[in-house]
Amino acid sequence: MRVLGIEGTAWAASAAIFEADESELRDPSAAASGDHVFIETDAYQPDSGGIHPREAAEHMGEAIPKVVERALDHARERAPDTETGPPIDAVAFSRGPGLGPCLRIVGTAARAVAQRFDVALVGVNHMVAHLEVGRYFSGFSSPICLNASGANAHVLGYRSGRYRVLGETMDTGVGNAIDKFTRHVGWSHPGGPKVEDHATRGTYVDLPYVVKGMDFSFSGIMSAAKQATDRGTPVEDVCRGLEETIFAMLTEVAERALSLTDADELVLGGGVGQNERLRSMLAEMCTQRGAEFYAPEPRFLRDNAGMIAILGARMYAAGDTLSIPDSGIDSDFRPDQVEVTWDAGEPVARVGGDADEIQGAEALVRFEGDRVIKERRPRSYRHPKLDERLRSERTRQEARLTSEARRHGVPTPVIHDVDPRDARIVFQRVGDRELRDGLTEERVRAVGRQLAAIHDAGFVHGDPTTRNVRVGAGDPGVFLIDFGLGYYTRDTEDHAMDLHVLDQSLAGTTDDAERLRAAVADAYRTASERDDTVLDRLDAIEDRGRYQ
Numbered sequence: 180m181r182v183l184g185i186e187g188t189a190w191a192a193s194a195a196i197f198e199a200d201e202s203e204l205r206d207p208s209a210a211a212s213g214d215h216v217f218i219e220t221d222a223y224q225p226d227s228g229g230i231h232p233r234e235a236a237e238h239m240g241e242a243i244p245k246v247v248e249r250a251l252d253h254a255r256e257r258a259p260d261t262e263t264g265p266p267i268d269a270v271a272f273s274r275g276p277g278l279g280p281c282l283r284i285v286g287t288a289a290r291a292v293a294q295r296f297d298v299a300l301v302g303v304n305h306m307v308a309h310l311e312v313g314r315y316f317s318g319f320s321s322p323i324c325l326n327a328s329g330a331n332a333h334v335l336g337y338r339s340g341r342y343r344v345l346g347e348t349m350d351t352g353v354g355n356a357i358d359k360f361t362r363h364v365g366w367s368h369p370g371g372p373k374v375e376d377h378a379t380r381g382t383y384v385d386l387p388y389v390v391k392g393m394d395f396s397f398s399g400i401m402s403a404a405k406q407a408t409d410r411g412t413p414v415e416d417v418c419r420g421l422e423e424t425i426f427a428m429l430t431e432v433a434e435r436a437l438s439l440t441d442a443d444e445l446v447l448g449g450g451v452g453q454n455e456r457l458r459s460m461l462a463e464m465c466t467q468r469g470a471e472f473y474a475p476e477p478r479f480l481r482d483n484a485g486m487i488a489i490l491g492a493r494m495y496a497a498g499d500t501l502s503i504p505d506s507g508i509d510s511d512f513r514p515d516q517v518e519v520t521w522d523a524g525e526p527v528a529r530v531g532g533d534a535d536e537i538q539g540a541e542a543l544v545r546f547e548g549d550r551v552i553k554e555r556r557p558r559s560y561r562h563p564k565l566d567e568r569l570r571s572e573r574t575r576q577e578a579r580l581t582s583e584a585r586r587h588g589v590p591t592p593v594i595h596d597v598d599p600r601d602a603r604i605v606f607q608r609v610g611d612r613e614l615r616d617g618l619t620e621e622r623v624r625a626v627g628r629q630l631a632a633i634h635d636a637g638f639v640h641g642d643p644t645t646r647n648v649r650v651g652a653g654d655p656g657v658f659l660i661d662f663g664l665g666y667y668t669r670d671t672e673d674h675a676m677d678l679h680v681l682d683q684s685l686a687g688t689t690d691d692a693e694r695l696r697a698a699v700a701d702a703y704r705t706a707s708e709r710d711d712t713v714l715d716r717l718d719a720i721e722d723r724g725r726y727q
């Protein structure tokens with residue numbers, strides 16, 4: 180089978196030919212290597228500033244027909260002499276997300292080629308293509324996927340028919356954040372490679388580090404970076420601080436997602452994935468926790484039609500094609516809207532119950548009778564200064580808020596001893612399993628009430644996932660643990676984010692998420708002193724299309 184892929188969501192006017200037989204489609208090791216994917220790309224380079232949608236669309240209009248013809252020439256060369264039919268079996272195109280004017284040109288081109296050869300048309304989600312290309316070449320069965328691209332940043336995991344968003348940026352994509360900073364210092368687009376180059380000569384400087392559960396945001400760190408250069412901090416040092424901070428955040432959320440889902444495979448996708456420092460941090464984190472890591476070669480990381488052709492071929496083989504009237508583009512196409520029709524592996528099966536020792540997202544937890552010793556071990560992927568700061572701050576905060584929550588009637592472990600320097604807490608053992616291994620409606624209702632109680636008391640948990648709730652016998656036998664990411668706030672957005680983190684973790688750990696999410700909201704509404712403002716904000720957060 181030979182499939183033409185067309186990509187053109189923003190800057191890359193790209194066409195590719197992917198050729199594979201049935202066995203190679205399922206098992207890339209049967210294929211020689213990525214060498215058999217032919218990719219032809221014509222990049223749009225803005226004269227000044229960032230990507231202008233109109234200019235980018237003009238570029239697509241000129242470049243797409245040319246790259247498509249070159250790819251078709253390649254397909255004709257590959258066709259055996261005996262072949263008389265069309266040189267391709269299907270046309271796959273990037274349907275979204277991306278810039279509307281660019282996507283429309285890609286869609287029109289794809290429809291025209293499909294009609295010209297009378298072959299099938301396949302609409303591919305660009306973000307899913309970014310992660311599936313890594314999954315394809317790695318041969319991993321159930322990986323966690325980190326997408327680090329220009330307009331996006333998110334961590335995904337597959338569960339019952341869809342990729343679930345376990346965490347994502349609350350403001351801009353990671354590459355766009357970097358590019359905004361480089362525009363501020365007067366560098367041409369794209370800024371990512373320039374930051375990478377300057378960072379190698381810089382000394383680390385501290386910048387704000389923002390992780391909420393598995394979500395994160397870049398706006399604070401970007402303003403701080405701009406201010407630092409305005410004040411005269413050498414730009415090399417700011418670049419180094421930026422890389423160390425932003426990539427540590429992405430690595431941390433990837434590790435949290437591995438921990439929550441018990442997965443032991445990670446794949447990387449997206450243009451920012453070309454950064455060596457990011458790749459080395461992810462590789463080191465995976466080695467440290469005994470997981471496997473795979474990053475595709477750079478030509479499959481940045482926007483390219485190869486990834487569209489590869490996923491398009493697998494969708495085509497599964498019969499997942501579009502009729503021309505149904506083939507409209509979708510500039511806000513989210514990865515969790517895609518119904519996965521091709522083989523996307525199975526979630527990891529878990530055996531519940533406690534072992535003597537548990538490796539959490541970042542701490543090692545040991546049980547000694549009715550006591551628990553929790554140690555935040557150093558993370559060698561992080562810059563030592565950042566590592567020390569995070570471990571001691573979080574240990575202090577965890578001890579403080581765990582006790583404060585108890586004072587407000589929320590069951591939490593009694594603290595016996597705290598040592599922020601060694602990042603160690605000794606506290607009471609509570610429950611006999613994690614909520615993810617004992618999910619019931621009654622228990623998630625209790626969590627909804629407990630979150631309402633701490634919010635009314637003026638703070639958030641910061642990471643209320645199904646791992647950070649312990650359950651056991653008794654009434655209601657539900658305990659909140661792990662307040663390390665908590666902080667004092669009465670801001671509606673912060674309170675709603677707590678509920679959003681819980682929602683995302685339910686979607687990532689159970690097939691019954693919808694019913695349980697409704698139960699949380701209902702219990703929260705009844706218990707909260709506030710009216711519906713927090714729940715309204717939660718709806719707004721979950722509706723936000725974060726493609727800027």
Ligand SMILES: C[C@@H](O)[C@H](NC(=O)OP(=O)(O)OC[C@H]1O[C@@H](n2cnc3c(N)ncnc32)[C@H](O)[C@@H]1O)C(=O)O
Nearest residue numbers: 188189328329330331354369371372450451454481482
């Ligand atoms: C929707 C689609 O159009 C968009 N595509 C996109 O953003 O292009 P992509 O090729 O995945 O990523 C480009 C980004 O990747 C950054 N980048 C490239 N090389 C880099 C490097 N060495 N270090 C850091 N960032 C890098 C660039 O600065 C730019 O922001 C997306 O996937 O979000």
Ligand SMILES: Nc1ncnc2c1ncn2[C@@H]1O[C@H](COP(=O)(O)OP(=O)(O)OP(=O)(O)O)[C@@H](O)[C@H]1O
Nearest residue numbers: 537539540541542544551592607608609646661663
């Ligand atoms: N007090 C406790 N009683 C019983 N089990 C606990 C207790 N504290 C932790 N655990 C168990 O250990 C697991 C990991 O602990 P925890 O979530 O605190 O670590 P972590 O995720 O690495 O934390 P952080 O990301 O804040 O460093 C929990 O999911 C829970 O099952």
Ligand SMILES: [Fe+2]
Nearest residue numbers: 328329449482
């Ligand atoms: Fe992309």
